[in-house]
Amino acid sequence: xxxxxxxxxxxxxxxxxxxxxxxxxxxxxxxxxxxxxxxxxxxxxxxxxxxxxxxxxxxxxxxxxxxxxxxxxxxxxxxxxxxxxxxxxxxxxxxxxxxxxxxxxxxxxxxxxxxxxxxxxxxxxxxxxxxxxxxxxxxxxxxxxxxxxxxxxxxxxxxxxxxxxxxxxxxxxxxxxxxxxxxxxxxxxxxxxxxxxxxxxxxxxxxxxxxxxxxxxxxxxxxxxxxxxxxxxxxxxxxxxxxxxxxxxxxxxxxxxxxxxxxxxxxxxxxxxxxxxxxxxxxxxxxxxxxxxxxxxxxxxxxxxxxxxxxxxxxxxxxxxxxxxxxxxxxxxxxxxxxxxxxxxxxxxxxxxxxxxxxxxxxxxxxxxxxxx
Numbered sequence: 582x583x584x585x586x587x588x589x590x591x592x593x594x595x596x597x598x599x600x601x602x603x604x605x606x607x608x609x610x611x612x613x614x615x616x617x618x619x620x621x622x623x624x625x626x627x628x629x630x631x632x633x634x635x636x637x638x639x640x641x642x643x644x645x646x647x648x649x650x651x652x653x654x655x656x657x658x659x660x661x662x663x664x665x666x667x668x669x670x671x672x673x674x675x676x677x678x679x680x681x682x683x684x685x686x687x688x689x690x691x692x693x694x695x696x697x698x699x700x701x702x703x704x705x706x707x708x709x710x711x712x713x714x715x716x717x718x719x720x721x722x723x724x725x726x727x728x729x730x731x732x733x734x735x736x737x738x739x740x741x742x743x744x745x746x747x748x749x750x751x752x753x754x755x756x757x758x759x760x761x762x763x764x765x766x767x768x769x770x771x772x773x774x775x776x777x778x779x780x781x782x783x784x785x786x787x788x789x790x791x792x793x794x795x796x797x798x799x800x801x802x803x804x805x806x807x808x809x810x811x812x813x814x815x816x817x818x819x820x821x822x823x824x825x826x827x828x829x830x831x832x833x834x835x836x837x838x839x840x841x842x843x844x845x846x847x848x849x850x851x852x853x854x855x856x857x858x859x860x861x862x863x864x865x866x867x868x869x870x871x872x873x874x875x876x877x878x879x880x881x882x883x884x885x886x887x888x889x890x891x892x893x894x895x896x897x898x899x900x901x902x903x904x905x906x907x908x909x910x911x912x913x914x915x916x917x918x919x920x921x922x923x924x925x926x927x928x929x930x931x932x933x934x935x936x937x938x939x940x941x942x943x944x945x946x947x948x949x950x951x952x953x954x
Contacts, residue, residue, distance in 0.1 A: 623840075631674065645807045655765070661757065672708055676903070680702045681701045718858070721750055724740035760850075763815050767810070780877050784887060794870075891904060891942045
């Protein structure tokens with residue numbers, strides 16, 4: 582692998598991400614600054630935060646699943662209910678992920694190998710678009726829908742009497758604590774609804790096309806902290822969340838035998854979820870649609886220039902990095918400065934002194950105003 586390929590894989594340092602175009606040369610594209618957004622939307626840009634970290638917790642590689650073995654959540658219904666209510670007020674971490682890559686063929690004697698080269702890779706956090714803290718709706722599994730109600734397989738029973746959603750959540754917490762099973766789990770899921778990913782995909786794809794990039798483009802919408810699982814503090818559950826044990830099972834293919842055993846051994850409670858509505862309608866073209874913060878089109882107008890700049894300058898934030906808000910504001914300043922410079926140059930050219938001979942200017946003035954009658 583040559584030096585250029587190594588550099589293409591190296592994540593861009595944070596200070597270089599912010600300052601990659603803050604030089605004397607103008608950006609590699611010309612665009613108008615995005616339209617201003619309303620004050621309420623601007624105030625929500627930084628209103629998002631991660632859910633509080635729990636005691637005795639761990640997570641999977643993608644951080645989509647958080648697990649805890651804290652004993653008091655399995656022994657005290659009030660503690661479990663209070664934690665669920667607090668965690669349910671936090672939305673999942675939602676991102677726009679943009680990845681551009683191409684394949685290069687390397688010749689080594691008579692042998693040819695193809696290598697995948699990353700041109701750009703970055704994420705933009707859009708969690709704040711799901712609304713302020715506590716805007717989610719906590720709901721429990723209805724009686725007419727199959728699910729894990731302390732069972733090994735999805736079932737319709739046991740159900741609950743007609744209770745308010747919050748009362749139903751506490752009732753399920755109490756049933757989980759009272760369950761005599763040693764191996765059990767209680768799950769809180771976080772879900773995002775009415776976000777038009779197809780529309781935003783099309784908008785971002787068109788912006789990347791404007792940069793004349795010809796590689797392969799992948800636009801996805803990953804999320805983290807989607808699921809919180811409380812495990813009872815037993816040895817089986819301690820092993821199942823241990824990273825070393827899990828990797829050993831994966832590499833040795835023991836998971837083929839162990840996972841089915843765990844499924845039928847665990848008393849599962851998956852009856853509570855927190856739903857966050859991006860808007861009151863899933864269709865972005867609906868004229869009566871009301872969004873929590875701003876529409877997909879408004880967000881795209883805010884980030885359009887920054888996405889083009891990141892693609893043109895081959896930004897690579899790495900798997901764990903995100904494109905910060907400062908990058909967007911820096912891009913806006915660069916574009917504004919570039920437009921002001923161009924306008925100033927045009928004004929100077931328009932106000933340039935007339936260097937033609939006096940006779941030519943005199944004849945020109947006569948032609949403009951006409952002769953005296």
